[in-house]
Amino acid sequence: MSRASGTPDPERPHFEPFIALVDKAARVLRVDMLRHAHRSGYTEIGDAHNAVFATLPPEGARAADMAARSGITRQSMGEVVRDMARLGMLEMVPDPTDRRAKIVRYTDYGKTVAQTGFTHILDVEELLRAEFGADDLATTRRVLARVRELLGPETAGEPLPAAVRQREG
Amino acid sequence: MSRASGTPDPERPHFEPFIALVDKAARVLRVDMLRHAHRSGYTEIGDAHNAVFATLPPEGARAADMAARSGITRQSMGEVVRDMARLGMLEMVPDPTDRRAKIVRYTDYGKTVAQTGFTHILDVEELLRAEFGADDLATTRRVLARVRELLGPETAGEPLPAAVRQREG
DNA sequence: TGATAAAGTAAGGCTGCCTGTCGATTATTG
DNA sequence: CAATAATCGACAGGCAGCCTTACTTTATCA
Numbered sequence: 001m002s003r004a005s006g007t008p009d010p011e012r013p014h015f016e017p018f019i020a021l022v023d024k025a026a027r028v029l030r031v032d033m034l035r036h037a038h039r040s041g042y043t044e045i046g047d048a049h050n051a052v053f054a055t056l057p058p059e060g061a062r063a064a065d066m067a068a069r070s071g072i073t074r075q076s077m078g079e080v081v082r083d084m085a086r087l088g089m090l091e092m093v094p095d096p097t098d099r100r101a102k103i104v105r106y107t108d109y110g111k112t113v114a115q116t117g118f119t120h121i122l123d124v125e126e127l128l129r130a131e132f133g134a135d136d137l138a139t140t141r142r143v144l145a146r147v148r149e150l151l152g153p154e155t156a157g158e159p160l161p162a163a164v165r166q167r168e169g
Numbered sequence: 170m171s172r173a174s175g176t177p178d179p180e181r182p183h184f185e186p187f188i189a190l191v192d193k194a195a196r197v198l199r200v201d202m203l204r205h206a207h208r209s210g211y212t213e214i215g216d217a218h219n220a221v222f223a224t225l226p227p228e229g230a231r232a233a234d235m236a237a238r239s240g241i242t243r244q245s246m247g248e249v250v251r252d253m254a255r256l257g258m259l260e261m262v263p264d265p266t267d268r269r270a271k272i273v274r275y276t277d278y279g280k281t282v283a284q285t286g287f288t289h290i291l292d293v294e295e296l297l298r299a300e301f302g303a304d305d306l307a308t309t310r311r312v313l314a315r316v317r318e319l320l321g322p323e324t325a326g327e328p329l330p331a332a333v334r335q336r337e338g
Numbered sequence: 339t340g341a342t343a344a345a346g347t348a349a350g351g352c353t354g355c356c357t358g359t360c361g362a363t364t365a366t367t368g
Numbered sequence: 369c370a371a372t373a374a375t376c377g378a379c380a381g382g383c384a385g386c387c388t389t390a391c392t393t394t395a396t397c398a
Contacts, residue, residue: 017290018297018310019198020223025313026195028321029188048354054189064376076355078377092377100363100376121186124320128187131319132312139305140312141187144194146300151293152197217385233345245386247346269345269394 022144029124036120042113044087048080052090052104053114060105062095089113191313198293205289211282213256217249221259221273222283229274231264258282 030047037045051070055061067077081104084090089110095101106114128137199216206214220239224230236246250273253259258279264270275283297306 016314018294018306019195019202019290021310021313021317022191022195022198024321025316026188026191028317029191032320033188046353062376072354073356074375074377075357075379079355082378095376098364098376102377121188125187127319128312128316131315136308136312137187140309141190143297143301143305143309144190145185147194147297148190148197150296150300151201152193215384231345241385242387243344243346244348244388248385251347264345267345267395271346 022147032124033117033120037113037117040116042116045113048076049084051077052080052084053117056090056104056106056114058106058111060103062101063104064101066104084110191316201293202286202289206282206286209285211285214282217245218253220246221249221253222286225259225273225275225283227275227280229272231270232273233270235273253279 033050034045034047037043051072052066055066055069063077063081064074066081067074070077081090081092085092088107090104091107092102092104095103132140199219202219203214203216206212220241221235224235224238232246232250233243235250236243239246250259250261254261257276259273260276261271261273264272301309
């Protein structure tokens with residue numbers, strides 16, 4: 001415990017805050033995913049679509065559930081889903097058990113796109129394992145997961161305040 | 170090397186892609202920083218302001234340089250800087266050596282705000298070290314830094330295409 | 339000295355996400 | 369069973385953050 005609240009000293013040449021490291025890695029990974037999708041010919045994929053790929057199981061799901069799982073609002077998820085339906089990646093069929101709801105499902109094209117993304121995720125995973133070894137990678141995963149638990153009990157699952165910046169003081 | 174491009178199997182219950190872990194950790198850290206600022210009374214701080222805090226040294230700098238270092242355009246940096254000047258955190262004085270340029274500097278108030286943020290960064294750093302030990306934390310840092318090098322040679326420094334999503338296919 | 343580059347700015351666009359609200363339907367409960 | 373509440377998806381409107389294009393003013397360089 002050198003000095004947690006004393007002289008901050010972040011102007012010392014090569015100090016890089018942990019948050020900056022994580023942030024830049026996240027940015028690079030996201031750009032890499034997007035670039036891979038675009039280079040695979042799916043040039044209409046955007047950041048927002050990831051919320052679907054990350055939460056839509058092969059058998060389909062309701063938009064409201066997907067929204068809850070990905071931490072965005074129903075409205076936002078609805079918009080993204082409609083957009084992807086327009087692009088021919090998703091289809092929405094009425095839920096026979098609940099006439100308010102619609103079941104969102106991949107089309108064949110959508111499955112292809114998703115598959116491409118998942119494959120790339122596994123390739124990256126493989127690349128990292130080859131680079132660092134399973135142990136260091138596991139350590140990193142554990143640290144990151146714990147960071148989330150340590151600092152984000154309030155943002156774990158909920159749609160994220162978003163008004164974090166205006167109000168909430 | 171089990172099967173990098175075979176069955177993706179990401180629908181197996183608890184598989185979480187590395188990218189998702191990094192992304193969520195980054196989000197949590199960012200929200201934490203923002204929340205800390207807001208709770209400290211600086212309720213007008215937003216995500217964008219971080220580009221300034223991260224690149225403006227105590228002695229001041231030009232907006233163009235800060236833009237280059239933080240990877241956003243001059244225009245965006247200009248906007249952020251003007252905004253923070255309006256909030257009384259920065260001041261812009263003409264550069265005596267170049268009449269095109271203005272030197273951006275913290276006001277006393279701005280220094281206080283920045284100091285609060287830096288202190289919190291160090292506190293978090295301290296918290297993580299206590300939680301994981303210096304070794305695991307160092308490993309994580311090394312992995313994240315390397316991820317950036319491995320996957321992001323093109324986005325390292327440049328203003329980031331941003332049209333990554335539309336064009337670039 | 340004239341062409342080229344650089345600093346800052348203005349104007350306008352786009353993405354991703356939010357809030358508020360609404361109609362339709364389904365649950366709940368007095 | 370009827371009234372009320374909750375839920376699903378959609379429409380409307382807004383805002384943050386960032387980008388591109390297009391200047392103006394000043395520096396630099398051939």
